[in-house]
């Protein structure tokens with residue numbers, strides 16, 4: 599802990615979000631992170647951080663106030679809004695393109711208990727459910743964030759959607775008022791709601807990290823869900839090569855921030871969607887996603903198995919890409935950090951690729 603007054607804390611990149619939530623929770627605080635406690639701080643806090651508090655409090659990079667980096671030439675630099683502001687901008691969304699973050703400082707949120715409603719729906723009418731859900735969330739109070747997982751129909755059972763709906767504080771009456779209408783989005787199979795510490799949503803997993811993520815994933819942002827988008831999502835779900843659709847509400851505090859303010863530029867889209875592939879059906883999965891892709895605008899760099907260089911422009915669009923490429927030319931002209939969806943140095947061969 600660095601400063602209890604501003605709730606500023608310092609964290610190493612090897613920590614996992616479950617442990618961060620435990621530590622902060624002991625003080626009645628939290629940090630908006632992802633939906634899984636075993637994910638590391640380093641990759642998520644330098645890429646974006648789309649989690650259960652997104653609409654209420656934005657993405658994780660919005661709360662990073664300083665970072666210590668090791669650059670490609672081995673030099674160490676501390677960056678914040680006043681020191682090396684270009685690097686501070688870049689590390690909040692494209693950290694892995696520019697260096698290794700060896701420490702991060704963030705300001706915690708005064709979030710203790712939250713209300714979580716877990717609703718399971720019969721999603722036979724997947725397009726109708728996704729359209730109604732999108733419209734509801736787009737107009738919902740920003741304290742509500744919702745993540746439905748829609749499982750494909752299997753073995754005679756229709757698609758089922760399980761939505762984790764998080765109200766970002768302990769105002770139970772307000773939470774109930776916001777959650778109740780969601781019970782009308784599709785036939786409800788099961789429902790439960792609890793008041794829990796934020797950390798209970800992201801318990802530490804402490805599994806051994808050996809690169810075990812083998813699921814093929816594609817993701818993209820949907821600007822504003824139309825009937826056509828919802829129908830296309832339902833077609834994607836109906837493809838045997840797709841196991842699960844994961845849908846996340848954006849907007850609220852995510853959209854308060856100017857897309858140019860950080861290297862995480864996806865601020866105006868209402869929905870983040872990812873599809874998980876059926877093992878052994880890679881080609882068909884890729885084709886199914888390609889048919890859906892025109893309904894998306896941009897992708898989240900660290901939530902995709904599609905690492906083709908041209909995808910970098912979807913992750914870092916337009917002026918964001920250009921600014922990153924110039925920074926990369928300055929701090930990593932030899933493209934030492936080239937793993938994943940990485941912006942190449944401006945003017946380099948890789949950049950022309």
Ligand SMILES: Cc1cc2nc3c(=O)[nH]c(=O)nc-3n(C[C@H](O)[C@H](O)[C@H](O)COP(=O)(O)OP(=O)(O)OC[C@H]3O[C@@H](n4cnc5c(N)ncnc54)[C@H](O)[C@@H]3O)c2cc1C
Nearest residue numbers: 611632633634637638640641642647648693694698699900
């Ligand atoms: C099960 C699961 C659930 C997820 N859920 C979410 C979610 O809810 N929300 C969300 O936003 N994301 C989510 N993600 C994506 C996650 O943010 C990325 O996979 C992220 O890269 C993980 O960071 P890590 O430090 O654990 O990964 P690692 O495997 O250690 O690193 C992955 C990459 O991140 C970069 N990186 C890691 N550490 C640093 C560092 N210190 N400095 C610079 N670059 C670094 C490097 O490019 C590295 O190759 C999820 C991922 C998984 C596997």
